[in-house]
Amino acid sequence: MADNDTTDGSDDEVNDEAAARTGGDPAEMDLDELREEIQTIDREIVELIAQRTYVAESIAAVKHEQGLPTTDESQEQAVMDRAGDNAQRFGVDDNLVKAIFRLLIELNKIEQNHYAQTDGQRPNWESDEG
Numbered sequence: 001m002a003d004n005d006t007t008d009g010s011d012d013e014v015n016d017e018a019a020a021r022t023g024g025d026p027a028e029m030d031l032d033e034l035r036e037e038i039q040t041i042d043r044e045i046v047e048l049i050a051q052r053t054y055v056a057e058s059i060a061a062v063k064h065e066q067g068l069p070t071t072d073e074s075q076e077q078a079v080m081d082r083a084g085d086n087a088q089r090f091g092v093d094d095n096l097v098k099a100i101f102r103l104l105i106e107l108n109k110i111e112q113n114h115y116a117q118t119d120g121q122r123p124n125w126e127s128d129e130g
Contacts, residue, residue: 060112
């Protein structure tokens with residue numbers, strides 16, 4: 001759902017959205033179709049993480065250029081608050097969603113610190129070096 005969507009995230013609305021995504025009622029899909037849908041969602045989640053990371057790298061560049069610290073606790077709290085609100089909106093365990101967002105924030109902080117220490121070089125996550 002888009003940010004400007006005025007729906008309340010009730011179970012019926014979430015189920016309707018799932019039905020629209022899959023082309024039918026998930027309860028009527030077979031196991032292979034459901035697993036295929038999970039694979040699609042997983043790919044989309046990774047794509048969104050990559051997009052979020054790209055934006056966070058841009059934030060790191062701005063912070064570096066402006067001499068701002070990597071950590072902004074008020075912004076982190078705002079992200080966590082939004083995550084909890086969105087979890088409640090969609091009927092998902094807010095503690096679970098907040099834990100995922102805490103990991104995303106920590107990943108972005110690592111990347112931002114690395115950016116600041118290496119004048120704009122991205123971390124090489126595939127390297128065996130620390």
